[in-house]
Each structure stands twice: as structure tokens, then as C-alpha cells.
């Protein structure tokens with residue numbers, strides 16, 4: 001089985017737009033789990049433009065499935081994760097001003113840094129996943145770091161697949177097989193959606209978990225619109 005972890009960053013984006021607490025990210029996390037999702041993912045960024053550090057604490061009390069916290073391991077982030085002790089931490093090498101995650105780790109160049117950081121999380125029994133491009137050398141490097149899993153960065157697949165280039169899946173399948181041989185679990189995420197998830201799952205072996213946020217929340221808005229508009233019209237004209 002492949003687990004679905006729902007990234008709720010975009011619910012926080014909507015909440016922050018008005019300064020209040022609507023939509024409520026804690027309630028959303030509860031509901032998402034009640035609807036059957038296997039986990040909740042958040043990616044608090046240093047500017048707290050969506051998920052705030054306080055949200056990460058508030059969510060700890062309600063996430064009874066897998067709690068996955070993603071981010072660049074700067075000191076503030078490391079301290080947060082060590083304090084909260086989620087099920088999994090996913091390390092992402094994104095710069096402070098990145099609009100969204102835009103690259104995987106160079107696991108060869110940053111091997112010593114990753115080893116040192118990962119060890120801190122492992123001492124607290126937190127599963128560690130590292131975000132990587134589908135490049136075999138990077139998977140081999142990941143196996144040296146002490147990480148439990150890799151998260152395959154799927155933006156390129158999603159883009160190529162939307163253009164009709166199905167061959168783009170090959171690098172992901174190869175790297176998932178290699179990771180499995182090297183005793184690394186395989187996660188995947190970024191720009192996965194209802195349009196591409198089935199093809200990805202069918203072609204990438206050993207897929208333990210996907211984390212999906214942007215498309216899933218967008219799809220939920222579109223699919224919810226007919227019901228909500230009908231309810232407004234009924235209240236206005238009954």
C-alpha cells in the first residue's frame with residue numbers, strides 16, 4: 001500500500017490571507033484524517049507565510065496518523081522538529097526565499113552535513129527522509145547519510161507527463177529500485193495530482209508514501225464548488 005500524506009500548507013495560506021483562523025488548519029487536519037488520509041505533512045518556511053511554527057505544535061495534539069514535517073535544517077527548524085518529535089522529518093535544501101521547493105539534495109557534496117543532522121533526529125527516534133532528484137548518484141549518496149528514506153522530487157515528472165512525455169517516469173522507477181536495493185524507503189512528492197498519480201504509482205515500484213498539497217487542495221476547491229454554489233442559491237432563493 002502507498003500512503004497518502006496530505007500537505008496542508010495551502011489551507012494555512014488561505015487562513016493567513018484574512019488574519020483570522022478560518023479555515024482552521026487544526027480542524028482541517030482532523031477532518032482530512034477522518035476522511036481516510038494516512039498522514040499530515042507541513043512545510044513551515046522561515047517567513048511563516050503559510051504554516052507557522054505554532055501550527056506545528058498545535059497539530060502535534062491532533063495528528064494521530066503519520067506526522068511529517070518538511071524543511072531546510074536550519075537551527076530553528078532542527079530545534080522545532082526535535083521538540084515536537086513527529087513521525088518523520090523530510091529534509092529539503094530550499095533557500096529562504098524560494099517560492100516552493102525547487103531542488104533535491106546534492107547528497108555527495110553535503111554528505112558530512114547530512115550525516116551530522118540526521119544523527120540528531122535518529123537519536124530521538126524520528127524517521128528521516130531526504131528530498132532528492134531522480135539521479136542514481138544522489139540515491140547512492142543518500143544511502144551513506146543514515147537516512148531511512150528518500151523523497152523523490154517529482155516536479156519534473158509532473159511537468160513532462162503533462163506534455164505527454166511518459167518516458168520521464170523511467171528515472172524515477174530506476175531510482176526507486178536502486179533505493180530499495182540500498183535499504184532506503186521510497187517517498188515521492190511535488191506537483192503530484194489526480195491527473196498523474198495513477199501513472200506514477202503504476203510505474204514506480206516500492207512507493208511507501210506520497211505527500212500531496214497544492215493540487216489536492218485545488219482539486220478539493222473545484223470539486224466542492226458545485227455543492228457550495230447550490231447551497232448559496234438555495235438559501236438566497238428559497
Ligand SMILES: CC(=O)[C@@H](O)[C@H](O)COP(=O)(O)O
Nearest residue numbers: 009043070092100101189190
Ligand atoms: C518538499 C516539497 O516538495 C514541497 O512540495 C513542499 O513541501 C511544498 O511547499 P510549499 O507549499 O511551500 O510550496
Ligand SMILES: NCC(=O)COP(=O)(O)O
Nearest residue numbers: 007189190191211213214
Ligand atoms: N513533499 C511534497 C509535498 O508535501 C507537497 O507538494 P505539492 O503537492 O504542494 O507540490
